[in-house]
Amino acid sequence: MLQLIERDGDLAVAALADDVDFYTSSDLRTAGFDLLDDGCRYLVLDTSSLDFIDSSGITALLALWQRLDAADGALVLAVPDEGLRRRMDVLGLDTVLTITPALAQAVTRARQFRAGAGSPGGRPAPPAASESA
Template sequence: MSLTIEQHDTAAGPVLYLAGDLDYEQAPHLRRHLDTLALHAGHCLLLDLSDLDFCDSSGITALLAAHRLAQIAAADFALTAVPPRTLRLLTVVGLDQVFTIRTPTTAHP
C-alpha cells in the first residue's frame, strides 16, 4: 500500500497525517516531504499515525529523520495516535524513550 501524507499547518507547527505503509518503498516519500517543511524554533512537528497500516525499519529511520529535523530547527517533535503494532516496535528498539508519544485528543479533520 502506498503512503499518503496530508499536512495541516497550525500556529504550533506542522501536523502530518500519515496513512498507509511506511516501509522501504514509501519511507523516501516521507523524507522528501520533510525536506519541504518550514519548521522554526519553538514549533512542534507532530506526526499523526492514526491511519498508518504498517511500519518497518525503513519507516523507523524516516521517523528518526523527522525527529532530527526538529532538533536542528530547535523545535519539538511528537507522535500521536500510534497504532499498537508500531508502538510495540518503537518500544522494542527503545524509541518510546526518545520520541514524545501523545494520546490523541481529537480526530483527524
C-alpha cells in the same frame, strides 16, 4: 504519504497514510523535509491510518526528529494503535521520540514544547497528568 491536516505558523499536524516502507520512506522524508524547510519547527504526525511501518520508515521518522531537534523543535507522534506503541517502546523509540496515544494529546504536547514547557530534545519529558492512559 504525508497529508497535512493543520498548520499554525511553525506547528504542523500531518497524517501518515497506508504503509511507510522501503518504497515510500523516501517520500515521507522528502515531504517532511519540505515542511521543515517551509518553517515548521513542531511537527505532529498522526499514525491512526498507518497500516505498516518498517525499519526504513522508522529511519525516516528519526531523520525528521534529528532535523527538528537540531532546530530546537520537536517531533510528536500520535500512535493510537497499542501494538504499534508497544513495538516502538521495544525498539527504544519512546526514549527519543515523544509518543502519545491520541492526536489531541500530541497536538497539546507540541504546543507545550513550542511554549517552552518540557524538553523536546533528547529524552522526552514525562507526560502531563492529563496525558496518562
